[in-house]
Structure formats: structure tokens, C-alpha cells
Amino acid sequence: MPEIDPTEHEIADLSPKINQIEDVEELEAILELEEEGEDRAAVKTVIESRIETLEEEEEEIDPETVDLTELTIADIANMVRDIDDVDILEDLLDREEMGDDRKGAKKQIENRIDSLEGDGDGEATEVEYVPPEEKYPDLDHPTADKQYVEGVAGETYRDMWVYCETQQGNLLDVSKEMLGKARELMDEYNSDGDGDGAYGGDEDGNPEEVVAVVIGSDVEEMAEEAIAYGADRVVYHDDDRLDRFRHNPYTEIYAHMCRDLEADWRDYHEPRYNLFPATNNGRDLSALVQGELDSGLASDCSDLYIESAMISNPAKTGTPGESKKFDRVLHMPRPDFSGFEYSTILCIDKPHRDFHPQGASVIPGTFDLPEPDASREGELVEHDLDLPDEWFQVDVVDFDQLDDGVDLTGNDVIVALGRGIGSEPTEGIELGLDLVNQFEEADLGLSRGVITASYQFGGHVEQYVTLERQIGESGQVVEPDVYIAAGISGAIQHKVGMEESDTIIAINSDPEADIRDFSDYFIEGDLFEVLPKLVDAVETGEFAEAVQEVSDD
């Protein structure tokens, strides 16, 4: 039985997991499960392409004869790692220069040569510290003095901290999801198992904690709740002025918690890991806190795991051509390049400058929502800090919840409108509603663009323009029999909300609109002309006449 049952996962969180599996037989077993289960074509492609990649890797490449132009830079990097003969490497370098002459490829080969010709014992060389003013005497203001740089090295770091975002008196689901994942990661981390992520606790063998952070007004109850979801300890800060998220005080408070050596429960410099939700506010906070702590982070992660990493990047080892092993590294895979690739990001110390905590923000819904365990025990710590008035330079003068109440699922037909209605927004909504009214079970949906645009709507249609009708990643996900997308360009965020519809009919005046790639019918035309035709046609049951009428003008 393979470790992963693919039918229990969405494709988005499945791909990174699949791509970590090295065993072809296991992949084949997973493939079989998928075929017997949900049999999703996209999932099968992911598994099959992984199998293919592994099988290709297994094929022996003879460095002395291989045609370098057929290898990617990554292939070359893998190949040279196993070559210990400098002559062969020099020959490869010549052949690359004669061939594609790729800078990246040559760099890989040169690095390997450097490492073989260097001391070659795999141990990191001690890198001597040279003060910036000596190293760069021509620069009169070394950046190190700019206060951006914390400039510590070899400090102690412990624990996985989780920022638990709240909204309207509740922990967000993503906060609970992160607590569940953090619990799982740190249980493994503290264990003596033989998994890659098992370290038996910290460097001295003591277990490390999951520390939840809750900031806001009247948050003690939520702080307690965080324990039930997996925290060993919750540090919280309560202040009326923190009722709504504000960048400056939230950042100052979180960073102060991270460095608060006066707190008697801890004696380490800063957290080892910091997790944040990848929401609008959580992502901002993650960037600011990590910046304040002079460290780095990966945003919008779709998985997290801890293991050791061999790093040969000279920016991190300090010595070109040398590889150095870093332990307890948080691996942060994330979809990148507009969703075309997965990158795995690592946050790694460099000589004479620590990059800790290692930070990540996590896409909501990535990890399972854990069941709360009311019997779990943990410590509540109220954080003590005076908040100066100048931290509150930004006033929240008003806020509105975009309430939900309309359920668009379960309809035969959804008529969805996008920014194509922009020239006559009121008429656009009217036309959409006209078409909706032609069907037994239908409703009106909107793209995010319509809701956030500042269109002026006539009073009678205004009630329809609400966030509860939004379809897409941050709105509703619908799968009607027929989805009519009028004036919607088809951003990926919209696509995820409707791509499972049986039939998709797009109406768009731009023949290159993205939505064309995931429509069954693409009516190239102005929705203000096409929608009335459809209304007539559905009403009368035929098209000929309607077409005749319109072609008169």
C-alpha cells in the first residue's frame, strides 16, 4: 500500500507530494489507486510524468560521449556531481563551449572542477570575516550600517512559531490548519524515528515547541483555542487598539515577541521557524516581520517539510565549489511563475550573517483542518509591551463585511459577468438577469473584477453586485451543467471556480482571451449584442429569426 492515497487529495497539493517520491513502483501503485478511484486525467498525468522523469534519470549517461546539447542544465548538474575525474570535466567544458555554450551549464561544470581541485574533503572551510570598510574601501557608507542588517551569527534558534490570524472573534481556518501541520512537523522533528525530518529535538536532544501567536483585541479565548489545535504555548497580545489588523503595531509586536529575552519561558535568540497565513494581511505581516528580523521567507507555500540540505551555492557556503550540509532546513515548495512551475525555497544562513527565523506563508486550505482536542494542555503567555501612539499612524475609519448568503451551487445554468460589462455596467447586469430568467434553475455570478471595480450601478441592479456572487478562488466554486461566461477574460483565479462545469460557453470580444483555452464554445463578440440574442433564442427556441433581426442593423 503506497503512502499516499491520491483519491484523498486535490491535484494542487498532490503534485508536490508526487514529485518527491523517488520509487517508481510506489508511483505505479499510486497510479493504480487513482485509476480505480477518481481516475482524474490531470492526476494521472502528474504521476506518469514523475515516473517518466525517474526512468530517464535511471538511464546511464556516459559523460565522455553524451551530446550535451540534449541535456538541460539540471541534467548536467546531476551528471557532474558523480564525476571525479577533472580531465573528463575539462573535456565536458570544452564540448559545452563548442555547443550551446550555456553560461549556467559551464558554471555547473566549473564548480565541480573547483570543488575537486580544492581541498575536496567536503568539510566547509572557515570563512574569515573582513569588515565591509576594509573589503570595499571605495564605498563610504557600508550597507551594514544601514540598520537593515541585524548582523548576528551563530545564535540559538528554537521552536516553530505560528501566527494565528483572527477575524471577527474567530481563529481563521488557515490558522488552525497551520497549527495542525506545525504539530505534525514538530512531532516528527522531536522524534527519534528514521525519517528525514526526525532530529530527536534540538541540538542537545531537547524537544522543541509549537508556539502560537495571537494578536488583537479580546483574544484570550482564541489563544486558548490554539492549544486545542496543537500549540504547546500561546503568546498573545491584547489591546483595544489592535481590534483590526494594522501593519506597523502588529509587526512591532510580533517581532518583539520573537526577540523578547525578558520572557522567562525562553532563552533563545529568535524562533527557528515562523509560519504565517498567505492571506492579504498575513502575507504582509510575514514580509515585514521577516524583514525586521533580517531574514527571509517563501510566500504562498503549498507544502512544508523539514530535512537536511546539501548546499553548494557560494553565497551560502562562502567558498565557491564547496558543498556544505545544513540541518533542520524548512523546505518550502510553492507554485511559481504564474503557476507554471514549483520552486522549493530554502532560507539559509550565510557566513557571518544568520538568516533565521526561516519564514513561510501558507495558502489557506493547503493542510487539513485538524479536529480540536479540548484535553490538550499548553501554556498561555500574555505578552507585555507598551504600544506607543506613533505606531498607529494608519486609521481604519470604516469597514464592511461583504456578506454571504447567496448559494450559487446546484443550479443548471450560471450566467457569469465580467469586466466586459464595464462600458454599460447597469445594462450588463440587466442583460445577465434577463438570460438567467429564461431558465428553470439558474443564477447570476460575477467575476472578482466586477465586484472590486468602482462601477456606478443603477439602484435596481445594485443588490446583485455583491461579493457573495463572486466565482473563483476567493469566492464560490460552481459546477453547473452550463456555465456562460460573458465578458470574463479568464484569470486562473476565476478558472478554479468554474472549470468543472459540464459545458462552458464564453462570450468575449477579445479573440485571445484566456478563457478560450477552457471553453467549449467561444462566441467572439460584444456581450451587449450576444446576450440579447441568446435571451431571444432561448425564449423562442430558435435562432434563425433572432439572427435575422440583428443582421438588419
Added chain:
Amino acid sequence: MRIAVLTKGVPDFREGKVSFDEDGHLERGKTPTVMNPNDKQALRAALQTKVRHGGEVSLMSMGPPGYKEVLQEGMRDVYADDLYLFSDREMGAADTWATAMTLATGIEHLDEEPDLIFAGFKTADGETGHTGPQTNWCFHINEELSDRPLITHVIAMDVDEEAGTVRAKRLVEGDVSEIETIEADLPAFIVTDGEFEPSYRTASQRLTYKDLRAETTQRADEIDLEEDVTVWNHEDLNLDPDFIGLDGSPTIVSGVDPIPKAPSEREAQPVDPSDPEGMGDVLDELAPYAEAD
């Protein structure tokens, strides 16, 4: 009103432009570089401010010399009075924190401190959404610079010049979505949301907008990229190479895997709205769900 706008060049991810090698990795060399689409919203917010209150808009970026064309694109497609590029081998392969330090130092080197700095939310390649906020945090940390209120995810904004304040609407996500109205003093740092909408309420604003658009398009067409873009390297900015670019970056990319393109994409049947046959096919799909009379 002194305005600075930050932008980045990104691969053009549109169908037909973007190129992948056979392993599914992006081929940067074969994919054209364009201005990050979200940054155009930031530039539109800057133009709205200029139309209403006058002033100068400086568009700036950090990147290789080829990014001059990205700046030119911003000038042509939206607006800019002048262009700045922070460009240097030492700045290459920077992550968001090293980029933020470079950008903040570049802004610090302008003759006049901007009243408003704009950045877009998320680039189409890195997609972190960190650089804007982190750049502003550099001003916060640096005691010699004014501390700027940060307002992110802005979908609409107004400046009150007399009061020296900015009022903005911003999006908050969570288990429910909210819109906040925010007020803060100038100078400020604004990160626009992808859904930002500029608005021109009066006839005279719309006229000024039209004039400025015509003027900037012409300027962009006539620009000499070698002469007219101010380029600063790390020495001009007094930036220590150890703290910028790859060397100054806390994070590295350890591996890149292509996301296999799902074969679930559909083959759309193109329909001309005046073609009875094609429209008839569409009607056949809809008819079964029509309301009975």
C-alpha cells in the same frame, strides 16, 4: 506631489509568448520581458494622483539593462515623467529582502523624498507580494528617513492635499471578505491591488488625463534609452555588494519542478455571433434548461 513608482520586468506569460523547454522549464531567453501587469495598476494610481494634484511621476526598477524597455513600456502604456534603473551585476538574483534594500536605497538617492510611493501587488514571476511592504520597512528601520504609513491591497484612493492625508479602500481576506477604509498622513507607501480602479470624476480631470496620456506616449516613442534613463549601480548607491543581490539574499531556490499542464483544457468551438449554425449549436446546449412556458 512627488511620486515614485516601483516596477519589475517579468516574462510575458501570455499564450503564444511564453516559451518552455521540453522538460517544461521556462526558457527565459526565448520569452520576452514585459512590465509586470500588476505594476500597471500602481502606475495608474500614480497617474490618477498626478491628474488630480499635479507633480512628477518617477518610474523605477532594479534589473538588467534590458529593463530600460520595461520602463519605456510603462511610460508609453500608462505614464512617467522620468525613468530610473538600478542595474548592476552585484544586484542580480536578489530575493525580496535584498531587492527591498536596493530599492529603498535608490529612492533615498532621489533629489527629493517622494510624497507617495506606489508598488503593485505580486509580480507574475516570483509572486511573493513581499517587495513593496519590505521596501517600506527599510524606511521604517532607517532612522534617517521618514517613516511612511503602509497601505496595501488598495482598490481605490483619494489624496487630500490640503490636509496632507490619503484615504484608501483596501481588501481584507479571511474566512469572510471585508473592505476597509483607511486614512493616513503623507508621505505614504501604497501597494495597489490587482483590482485597483482609477477614477476621473470631473470633465477637467478627464481632459487632463487625455492630455497626459498623449504626452507620455509621445515621450516614450521619442525616448533615447541610453541617454534618458538614469542608471545607478551599487557604487552610485553606496551599496555593499555583500548585502545585495544573491549574496545579500536570505533565501535561495533549491529546486524547480515544472507543473505538468493538465490535459483537461478544452478545445473551444469558435462561434461567430452572426452565424446561425454556430449559434444554433449553442442554443442546443441551453434549450434543455429553458423555463417551460
